[in-house]
Amino acid sequence: MNDQYILEVKNLTKDFPGVRALDDVNFSVRRGEIHCLCGENGAGKSTLMNVISGVHPYGSYEGQVFFHGKEAHYKSVKDSEKDNLAIIHQELALSPYLSIYENIFLGHIKPKFGVINWSELIVASKQYLDKVGLHEDPDTVVSKMGVGKQQLVEIARALSKKVELLILDEPTSSLNDAESEKLLQLILELKKEGITCIMISHKLNEVLEIADSITVLRDGKTIKSFDTNAAKVSEAELIQHMVGRDMTHRFPEKKHQISDEVILEVEDWTVFHPEYPDLAVVKGASFRLRKGEILAFCGPMGAGRTELMMSLFGRSYGSRCSGTVKIDGKEHIFHTPKNAISAGLGYVSEDRKGLGLILIQDVKTNISNSSLDKLSVYGVVNKHEEIMAAEKYRKSLGIKTPSIDQMVKNLSGGNQQKVVLSRCLLAGPSIFIVDEPTRGIDVGAKYEIYCILNDLVASGKSVIMISSEMPEAIGMADRIYVMNEGRIKGEISREEASQEKIMTMALQKTQEK
Amino acid sequence: MIDSREQSALRTFLDVAKANMRNYSMFLVLALIMIGFAVLTNGVNLHPRNFTYIFIQNSYILILAVGMVLVIIVGNIDLSVGSLTAFTGAMAAIFFNRMGLGFAATVALTLFVGLLVGVYQGYFIAFVKIPAFIVTLAGMMLFRGLTYIVTRVTPITPRTDIFKNTASGTLDVLYIMRMAPNNRGVMVEQAFHLLPLILGALIVVLMVVFGMRDRRNKIKNDFHVLPVGYFIAKQVFMAAILMYLSYKFALYRGLPNVFIILGITVVIFTFITNNTVFGRYIYAVGGNARSAKLSGINSERVIFFVHVIMGMLCGLSGIVFTGYMNSALPDAGKDFELEAIAACFIGGASTTGGVGTIIGAMMGGLVMGVINNGMSLMSIGANWQYVVKASVLLLAVWYDIYTRKKSGLG
Numbered sequence: 062m063n064d065q066y067i068l069e070v071k072n073l074t075k076d077f078p079g080v081r082a083l084d085d086v087n088f089s090v091r092r093g094e095i096h097c098l099c100g101e102n103g104a105g106k107s108t109l110m111n112v113i114s115g116v117h118p119y120g121s122y123e124g125q126v127f128f129h130g131k132e133a134h135y136k137s138v139k140d141s142e143k144d145n146l147a148i149i150h151q152e153l154a155l156s157p158y159l160s161i162y163e164n165i166f167l168g169h170i171k172p173k174f175g176v177i178n179w180s181e182l183i184v185a186s187k188q189y190l191d192k193v194g195l196h197e198d199p200d201t202v203v204s205k206m207g208v209g210k211q212q213l214v215e216i217a218r219a220l221s222k223k224v225e226l227l228i229l230d231e232p233t234s235s236l237n238d239a240e241s242e243k244l245l246q247l248i249l250e251l252k253k254e255g256i257t258c259i260m261i262s263h264k265l266n267e268v269l270e271i272a273d274s275i276t277v278l279r280d281g282k283t284i285k286s287f288d289t290n291a292a293k294v295s296e297a298e299l300i301q302h303m304v305g306r307d308m309t310h311r312f313p314e315k316k317h318q319i320s321d322e323v324i325l326e327v328e329d330w331t332v333f334h335p336e337y338p339d340l341a342v343v344k345g346a347s348f349r350l351r352k353g354e355i356l357a358f359c360g361p362m363g364a365g366r367t368e369l370m371m372s373l374f375g376r377s378y379g380s381r382c383s384g385t386v387k388i389d390g391k392e393h394i395f396h397t398p399k400n401a402i403s404a405g406l407g408y409v410s411e412d413r414k415g416l417g418l419i420l421i422q423d424v425k426t427n428i429s430n431s432s433l434d435k436l437s438v439y440g441v442v443n444k445h446e447e448i449m450a451a452e453k454y455r456k457s458l459g460i461k462t463p464s465i466d467q468m469v470k471n472l473s474g475g476n477q478q479k480v481v482l483s484r485c486l487l488a489g490p491s492i493f494i495v496d497e498p499t500r501g502i503d504v505g506a507k508y509e510i511y512c513i514l515n516d517l518v519a520s521g522k523s524v525i526m527i528s529s530e531m532p533e534a535i536g537m538a539d540r541i542y543v544m545n546e547g548r549i550k551g552e553i554s555r556e557e558a559s560q561e562k563i564m565t566m567a568l569q570k571t572q573e574k
Numbered sequence: 575m576i577d578s579r580e581q582s583a584l585r586t587f588l589d590v591a592k593a594n595m596r597n598y599s600m601f602l603v604l605a606l607i608m609i610g611f612a613v614l615t616n617g618v619n620l621h622p623r624n625f626t627y628i629f630i631q632n633s634y635i636l637i638l639a640v641g642m643v644l645v646i647i648v649g650n651i652d653l654s655v656g657s658l659t660a661f662t663g664a665m666a667a668i669f670f671n672r673m674g675l676g677f678a679a680t681v682a683l684t685l686f687v688g689l690l691v692g693v694y695q696g697y698f699i700a701f702v703k704i705p706a707f708i709v710t711l712a713g714m715m716l717f718r719g720l721t722y723i724v725t726r727v728t729p730i731t732p733r734t735d736i737f738k739n740t741a742s743g744t745l746d747v748l749y750i751m752r753m754a755p756n757n758r759g760v761m762v763e764q765a766f767h768l769l770p771l772i773l774g775a776l777i778v779v780l781m782v783v784f785g786m787r788d789r790r791n792k793i794k795n796d797f798h799v800l801p802v803g804y805f806i807a808k809q810v811f812m813a814a815i816l817m818y819l820s821y822k823f824a825l826y827r828g829l830p831n832v833f834i835i836l837g838i839t840v841v842i843f844t845f846i847t848n849n850t851v852f853g854r855y856i857y858a859v860g861g862n863a864r865s866a867k868l869s870g871i872n873s874e875r876v877i878f879f880v881h882v883i884m885g886m887l888c889g890l891s892g893i894v895f896t897g898y899m900n901s902a903l904p905d906a907g908k909d910f911e912l913e914a915i916a917a918c919f920i921g922g923a924s925t926t927g928g929v930g931t932i933i934g935a936m937m938g939g940l941v942m943g944v945i946n947n948g949m950s951l952m953s954i955g956a957n958w959q960y961v962v963k964a965s966v967l968l969l970a971v972w973y974d975i976y977t978r979k980k981s982g983l984g
Contacts, residue, residue: 324763374868377867385917398870399870401870403870408868419861419862419865422857422858429854430871431870434851440850440852441849441850445832452797464798465798488870
């Protein structure tokens, strides 16, 4: 084993039911460097980090992970922590109602005779807080602080465990510019103290700013590793490797005609957070959807896209909302999803397992659940028609399942998504809202989903697609709305759409109206 | 390509086998337990008289289990059913004795009281969104208290035998007399009831006819059907059980009245859960409430009505139990909620909701009933009966979790 590497991953393959998340990945991290991991959503970055840190236990993957030249057999995160490896996930793992110092020492408190000396811990916590530059009373309850500060608590927590390898999964995704900059400086500080760091990031400028090495992952494979100290790397070069595929073949050809008829018109839509009724999550959004059009909503995480769509769909989100919704020029007020469905709206959630499907039910039942009124006479389900309907969509959408009696839990992500789409289609809406329709789905199935969406608009329906993958939005949409911080920042037509344009529009300062 | 097709055909076959194993394993377990006790009691437990009494003694729990399984499928629990059975049972006696109402009016009014209680509990659970555990825990105390109040802590015996006959009597018509050995082996003249046999045979014929019609229809439309071997085995199995049961009833006093009441209840609610939109909604809400909501299902209303049904069935159970004891007792229904809940879980309902069947709950209830009965016949006291029932409950749920994990369903 080469001693200069703190971590080496060899021929790592990890399968999830129906999806190969990692495919023969090789990856090495030198001692004391900052190593950045880049790739599109679903490229396998987080999975790779989860394997390394023991979230996916030894035995659930093929291949080897070497830490300090020794093969690691982590059964849980606890084992990797013993080896001084720490991971900070995208979703912070702090206990919200405990104080800073309690969170810092949670899980590795060393009590004397079973008794915790809290005052000693408060004092001890101060040095870590100083190190990360968080000037807060250690007694503060973490849920009262912003995400940026919570992130610092996480790092302080990692430091208190004498960390040698720190893994950060998109640490700056929910931070503003100043907070991000501060965090990056901190990572550079830690490097000076000899802590090795792996950072996953979508923000290429940050990556280029601090990385010693960069590895690009795509579709579960390592594409290329760069040594930024040896040769200069450009953003364009990274993007090229991240995207890889020829853009023209990733999306099906479009042939449909868009009519000038506006089918959906939303004016000044404002939505408030379900738990903090004073916090506006969507602020005065207005947009229009034409018949036969695919509309994409782009923007970073937390831009308010899902919240906007779910609140439109029968107030499935939020405490209060205001504004007007017109379908075919007629104003509607939806109190429940049922109202929205009967007015011709359909919504396919981004959270397929949590909100979309009933995993313990079979394919047939999942498809028919929204349309039982249509499939029944006097409240008695016509099982014959139900089977016919389910079979129709199994064939037309190409759902790969042994039979429609198969539990959806056992289907792959792409096929599950087709089941949700079938349910939506069977209800017969004229406006489809699809939220991240291709998340966690392999490339082949993505293409099929795109074809389904194109067929829909070709048959005169309209589609609103929320997508975090900009190439997808550009490849599919006729028009793109860019959202950030709860506002619609602008509108881009298909002809002038580019990733740079979308990003710039999302990040520009809001103009005062 | 052919390979993978064969593989998937094999997998389908195994899936079907597994799914059906799960459905019928309860029948098998029940049969094994009965055979076990038959050995231990020299066949006394299979005696027609005892057989009839197993149903009579467990009917009120089984009626409660019908409602409880719906509550559990929708993802809730109802702790109040024991107290509510006592309360409605007491109200029935009061309507009948103190108010002098006729039996039919008494039954109608008692069911209505149960329904009202269901409305009250369902409202707080479904619309105010107080956890069912809390609402029904409060109900458990409330209705016990109300029972004490309305009965003035004294048993009320119905003024005629009609309650008693409803709960413990049999449908004593259409029989022939013949000579047969009695308990002591002496030849005496005994009745042989034709009605149970005729009804049993009729149900079997209907089952086979409908089953075949459905199957033909599916084949005609090129739908997926079970292999013909499964189909025949299933029909033969069900027919055998039904005819065995009919035969046992025929040899004693004919169809027990409560068996008819229970049978109708089970048929109605099995139909509701399997064939109606409302039934489907119950499973959908229990399987994933948030997804159900986004599918356009009014989950609050579904939960509400499930609790209303539970309340009404408590009313029915109350009438039956008052009849069984021939008295409305202030302390009636103690632990009934736990027995009903245990019946559901032994019968394969899932603690997380979305899974369960009426038939399963009936089987679960009978498993416990048969164990109680068998141990009583062996003169083993209630103390050990509790111990054994506890083990059965734990084993049944453990087996359920184990098979679910193995078949990738859990």
